[in-house]
Amino acid sequence: MKKKSVAVVIVSNGPGELTTWVNPVVDELNKINKSLSYKQKLDFTLRLVLVPCPNATGKEFLVANSWNKFELVTESKSFWKLLITPHSFANWPKKGVVIFLGGDQLWSILLAKRLGYLNITYAEWISRWPQWNNEIAAMNIKVKELIPKRYKYKCKVIGDLMADIKINSEISLRDKQKHYIALLPGSKKAKLSIGIPFFLEVADHIAEENQNINFIIPIAPTTDKSEYLFFQSNKNPIAKYYSSRIKTIKKFKDSRFDYVVETSKNTKIYLIKKHPCYEILKECDLAITTVGANTAELAAITLPMLVVLPTQHLNMMNAWDGIFGLIGKIAFINRFFTFIIKNFYFKKKKFFAWPNIKAKRMIVPEKIGNISPKKIAREVLFLIKNRDQLKNIKDNLHKERGDKGAAKKLASIIINSIKRL
Numbered sequence: 001m002k003k004k005s006v007a008v009v010i011v012s013n014g015p016g017e018l019t020t021w022v023n024p025v026v027d028e029l030n031k032i033n034k035s036l037s038y039k040q041k042l043d044f045t046l047r048l049v050l051v052p053c054p055n056a057t058g059k060e061f062l063v064a065n066s067w068n069k070f071e072l073v074t075e076s077k078s079f080w081k082l083l084i085t086p087h088s089f090a091n092w093p094k095k096g097v098v099i100f101l102g103g104d105q106l107w108s109i110l111l112a113k114r115l116g117y118l119n120i121t122y123a124e125w126i127s128r129w130p131q132w133n134n135e136i137a138a139m140n141i142k143v144k145e146l147i148p149k150r151y152k153y154k155c156k157v158i159g160d161l162m163a164d165i166k167i168n169s170e171i172s173l174r175d176k177q178k179h180y181i182a183l184l185p186g187s188k189k190a191k192l193s194i195g196i197p198f199f200l201e202v203a204d205h206i207a208e209e210n211q212n213i214n215f216i217i218p219i220a221p222t223t224d225k226s227e228y229l230f231f232q233s234n235k236n237p238i239a240k241y242y243s244s245r246i247k248t249i250k251k252f253k254d255s256r257f258d259y260v261v262e263t264s265k266n267t268k269i270y271l272i273k274k275h276p277c278y279e280i281l282k283e284c285d286l287a288i289t290t291v292g293a294n295t296a297e298l299a300a301i302t303l304p305m306l307v308v309l310p311t312q313h314l315n316m317m318n319a320w321d322g323i324f325g326l327i328g329k330i331a332f333i334n335r336f337f338t339f340i341i342k343n344f345y346f347k348k349k350k351f352f353a354w355p356n357i358k359a360k361r362m363i364v365p366e367k368i369g370n371i372s373p374k375k376i377a378r379e380v381l382f383l384i385k386n387r388d389q390l391k392n393i394k395d396n397l398h399k400e401r402g403d404k405g406a407a408k409k410l411a412s413i414i415i416n417s418i419k420r421l
Helices: 015-035 060-066 076-084 105-115 141-145 149-154 189-209 225-231 237-241 293-300 322-327 331-348 354-359 373-385 387-399 406-420
Strands: 006-012 044-050 072-074 095-100 118-123 135-138 155-157 179-184 213-218 246-251 259-263 268-272 286-289 305-310 366-369
Touching: 006 015, 006 105, 006 406, 015 044, 015 060, 015 406, 044 060, 044 076, 060 072, 072 076, 076 105, 095 105, 095 406, 105 118, 118 406, 135 141, 135 149, 135 406, 141 155, 149 155, 179 189, 179 373, 189 213, 189 225, 189 237, 189 259, 189 305, 189 373, 225 246, 286 293, 286 373, 293 305, 293 354, 305 373, 366 373, 373 387
Parallel strands: 006 044, 006 095, 044 072, 095 118, 118 135, 135 155, 179 213, 179 286, 213 268, 286 305, 305 366
Antiparallel strands: 246 259, 259 268
């Protein structure tokens, strides 16, 4: 590997961050440097450090390598070894900049300290370690306001990296006459066991009332279509409470969708394997989703959502993952935990959806409790019919985010940092 004078090291984690944060920033960085005169051109090497992430697909290393934009890409499983012995991976220039674009902000701080480089953090919601950052690029003014006064000088508001997502005309839904609703039943087994039978029935009730709606499900990278078949079957004890079933699931030859599901009531639902599929989701009218990190992703693309959490199955904790699944098999503990959660946790917790939690107000509607698919279907039909309601949700989500052009501004900050080295 040819030695260069300055290293630009990007720290990132999951597929969403790579696609919507890292790739655009790298492109803008190269674009700005290319536009400089021969004497002004900067001599730097681009390197990508992947860090552990629970939402990773495991393919991030291969994807990043296929771009051919980095002289070095290190896998997430190698992060701690890289931190301890960086020279076992490559020769590192004496000068460099580490940029945080996903993961835990502390990891980029530690890597910058270990290499003796400057550190720049892109802060989407909060800058956690302003005292150890050289520069902070904030999504909006609210992020800057949270930074202690003595460190505010380090911060520049650059906007929202997610706001620059471009729509690929080949997969666009704009020319279609129908409405599109995204269904996000969850990614882990605990949520899928409830989400799949519940969401299938929601879709059937909606389709029964309005034939002008198409449904799509982005398949989470941690699951596949076989789990959809399993959790809608009698093998899932929760499925017996719902009447909807999958009649067929077939491959679908389309530039946008991979499979088409047909329910026992002839409702069609299109499945998408591409992850992330923000381009398609961004064009949907509405998402029906479980609670979790997915509400933050939907908020990032300002997609109106209805957040649902049916609490009528909490007693079936033997279907849950981890320690709750183990203790849930003990009847009296199961009943005790169900009582605590229903009577204390749900009553005390004000908001469940990420955008509502961050805004400290109700931006997107939440339906929590002993709710039925029919009730959710009625709520969805009301929202689809009342376009002003959807627009109001979208506008409020946008207010919590930032403006366009963030990738170009962040690239300029990186360029200026390199010049000062």
